[in-house]
Amino acid sequence: DLSDDFYDDICPEALPTIRRVVEDAVRQERRMGASLLRLHFHDCFVNGCDASILLDQTATIDSEKTARPNNNSARGFEVIDRIKSEVDKVCGRPVVSCADILAVAARDSVVALHGPTWEVELGRRDSTTASRTTANNDIPTPLMDLPALIDNFKKQGLDEEDLVALSGAHTLGFAQCSTFRNRIYSETNNIDSTFASQRQANCPRSGGDSNLASLDPTPALFDSKYFSNLVSKKGLLHSDQALFSGGETDELVKTYSTNLRTFSKDFAKSMIKMGNIKLLTGNQGQIRVDCKKVN
Numbered sequence: 001d002l003s004d005d006f007y008d009d010i011c012p013e014a015l016p017t018i019r020r021v022v023e024d025a026v027r028q029e030r031r032m033g034a035s036l037l038r039l040h041f042h043d044c045f046v047n048g049c050d051a052s053i054l055l056d057q058t059a060t061i062d063s064e065k066t067a068r069p070n071n072n073s074a075r076g077f078e079v080i081d082r083i084k085s086e087v088d089k090v091c092g093r094p095v096v097s098c099a100d101i102l103a104v105a106a107r108d109s110v111v112a113l114h115g116p117t118w119e120v121e122l123g124r125r126d127s128t129t130a131s132r133t134t135a136n137n138d139i140p141t142p143l144m145d146l147p148a149l150i151d152n153f154k155k156q157g158l159d160e161e162d163l164v165a166l167s168g169a170h171t172l173g174f175a176q177c178s179t180f181r182n183r184i185y186s187e188t189n190n191i192d193s194t195f196a197s198q199r200q201a202n203c204p205r206s207g208g209d210s211n212l213a214s215l216d217p218t219p220a221l222f223d224s225k226y227f228s229n230l231v232s233k234k235g236l237l238h239s240d241q242a243l244f245s246g247g248e249t250d251e252l253v254k255t256y257s258t259n260l261r262t263f264s265k266d267f268a269k270s271m272i273k274m275g276n277i278k279l280l281t282g283n284q285g286q287i288r289v290d291c292k293k294v295n
C-alpha cells in the first residue's frame, strides 16, 4: 500500500522540507533528534502509525499525550507543527499526512545524529481518534523483564531481533530519574556498582524525579555504546539491562556491542517494520490540516 515515491509527483519538495526543519531543530538542540525518534515509536505502538499521539484532548478525543509513558515526557510536538506548516506551504495545500511526517522526521533525526539511513515507505493517513488507555496498555514500561518485552513487541508483529535492534534507539537521548530510580537503588545483581553510585549522584532517593541521565554515554551520537554498556551491566533502565541478563537476547546484544555496521543495518530494517504497523491507507482516515486536531 505504501511506496517510497508517494509524494514525488504531488509534492516533490515535501521530503527535503522535512529534512531541513529536522536538521535545524537538531542543530539547535541535539536531544530533539532523540525526542522525534521516540514520538514515532509511541505513535506506532498505539493502534499503528497514524499520528494519534499528536491529537490534543477534546470532548471526543481521548488524548494520548497525558498517558503515563507520554505525560511530561514525550516532546518535539512544536517541531512537528513547524514541519507541517512549512510542508503545507511548500506543497501549496495539505497533502502530506502527519503520520508520514513522524516517520520521515524519525529517519532524518537518526541521520542527523550520524546513524544509518533508509527509505521511508509513504502514504500513511491520519487517524480521527486517539486512545489514552491503549497508550497506557501498549507502550512498554521501563520496569519490564525480557519475557514481557518480547510479548509486548510480539503483539505489534515485531520479533526478538526487532526488540533488540529497536531498543538500540537508546543510543540517543535521556531518561528521567523516576524511570531508573528503582534500578540504581534496589537492584544489586545485574548492575555495575560504580555506575549505580554515579547515577545516584544526580538521582536522589526522593525528589529530583525529572533529573536527567543519558541513556548511553554518547546521547547525541548513534553508536554501539548502548550495547557495550549493557554487556558491562551499565544499562540505565531495567528494561535495557533485561536484554542482557542471561536470556536469549544476550548473543545479539554482544554482536551489536562490537559491530556498529550490523546494528545499523538491523536498526534500519526494524524501523521500516515498525513504521508499517497497522496503517491507514487509501481513503481511510484523513490528511490532517493541523496535526493537533481532526479536520
Ligand code: HEM
Pocket (backbone or CB within 6 Å): 031, 033, 034, 035, 037, 038, 041, 072, 073, 074, 075, 140, 141, 142, 143, 144, 149, 166, 167, 169, 170, 172, 173, 174, 175, 176, 177, 179, 237, 239
Ligand atoms: C523496549 C522497550 C522500551 C522501553 C521500556 C522504553 C522506555 C523509555 C523510557 C522510560 C525513556 C525515558 C523517558 C523519560 O524519562 O521521560 C525512553 C526514552 C527514549 N526512548 Fe525508549 N523505550 C523502549 C523502546 C524504544 C524504542 C523502540 C525507541 C525508538 C525506536 C525508543 C526511543 C527512545 C528515545 C530516543 C528516548 C530518549 C528521548 C529523549 O531524550 O527525549 N525507545 N524510553
Ligand SMILES: [Ca+2]
Pocket (backbone or CB within 6 Å): 170, 171, 172, 216, 217, 218, 219, 220, 221, 222, 223, 224, 225, 226
Ligand atoms: Ca550513543
